[in-house]
Amino acid sequence: MSGTDHTGAFQEDILEKNYIIADHVSKTFFRGEENELEVLQEINVKVQKGEFICIVGGSGCGKSTLLRAIAGLDCEHEGEITVDREVVKKTSKKRGLVFQEHRLFPWLSVLDNVCFALDEGSRAEKEAKARQSIELVGLAGFEQAKPKELSGGMAQRANIARALVNNPPLLLLDEPFGALDAFTKIQLQNELIKIKNREGSTMIMVTHDIEEAVYLADRVIVMTNRPGTIREIVSVNLPRPRNRNEYHFVELRKRISSYFFETPDIQEDYNI
């Protein structure tokens, strides 16, 4: 609330609060005549600059579709998405996207795949940046490997390294850790938080792991099944670093789980 007496700062404040605005966003896929699939319905949400948002929802409820719309890959929808005061009409370097599948270029090594994301600077400068990013995701030593030589989890880490190397102010992540083992996953979650704190970037991550959502997010968007709507937005007001076994953490996790499982407690017990 500081700076409300100063008009410029006040405006800045409002803009930061409305960094991303999804305004009545609905999306229907037309697959031939008479075959319509309503995927997103009336998505309204505002995201602050620097916020970490997680989206959870059943598979096929339109999470990837929503991320693609924010990225500008698919702009044929109703309503409007605004990012940093600009209506999203096309893709932009400023909005990085980690795809659900690794999508590495099979003819390039890991290093060259990451370098591909960089357009400026000499080859040496690009390589230095790329190596840093590769090390960050724990792939050091595999710079020269080709995608077909990598395991699924390693390929996914290279994919993340490629998205991180540009330091986009907004990073969209589509189930980035789904293919990773628990250990690497936790490690990368912490890296992600560090990057966010260091760069002040805004992150929106789709995940099917409720614990991950509670661990990472400032707010968790819970979506309903098709057509995907926002069921609730849960604020996670827990201090960081968060303890996954702490009472409030577990309570929040259970609460979010209860949207998906009729008997959350039983489900919980089996999960643990």
Added chain:
Amino acid sequence: MTSSNKRSKKFFETALGSFLEGLLPILILLAAWIIASGSGRLNPIVLPPPRSVFHSFTEMLLDGSLLSSLGISLIRVLKGYFLSVVLGVGLGIIIGLSPHMQRLSNLIIQILRPIPPIAWIPLVILWFGIGEGSKVFLIFLGGFFTNLINVIDGIRYTDKKLLEVASVMETPKRKYILELVIPAAFPSIFTGLRVSLGSCWTCVVAAELVASTSGIGYMISNARNYGLMDVVIVGMLSIGVIGKVMDVILKAVEKRVLSWTVDQG
């Protein structure tokens, strides 16, 4: 029984084993040919005995006529092939990258492609005379469309998912084409290069039907005029063997260049 079965299966899966297995039908055919000729029931004018084919072969090999004919044809083929690659790949990239060019060129390509090079001969003689140019042009025709279409399709059917990655990164156009679209089309382009070399080589006889006095095609048609079927067969088999050798070489190059594709070990 099972263990010996396993062992024999393993042997035929080795490089040498599979080569020998491929050789087997050839040896059987050869044996059948030798026996049929030896029985005296086969008219040597219809099918000369292997002995006389082999005799002609060694004779032509020793006096150098076989190799010089092959050499002359090979050079023609390489010239025509080179042209078909340069123009086919060049035009293919331009067409593949532009939907306009695709719509403009599609019909005309579909109509010209099925015309066999042989049918072009009368026009080609009018346009190029009876010199080297006409032969090279016919061979060029033999490979051009194969290269063109493989490049166009390779570019058109690039994995959209990879293109989306570049779209998100706002990759500059030049880099997008040179470092993404074209490499992604490489497997298809290479298939074109390999198949078209075969087609060019296949065209050599047709090309040398045009008032030629040299080359392996001329050798065959000339021998036919004199009823020398053994020389005809030597010519045919030489074309076959050289074609196979060229394919082996290109396949080896392909394997190196395309080592990144998933289906190669």
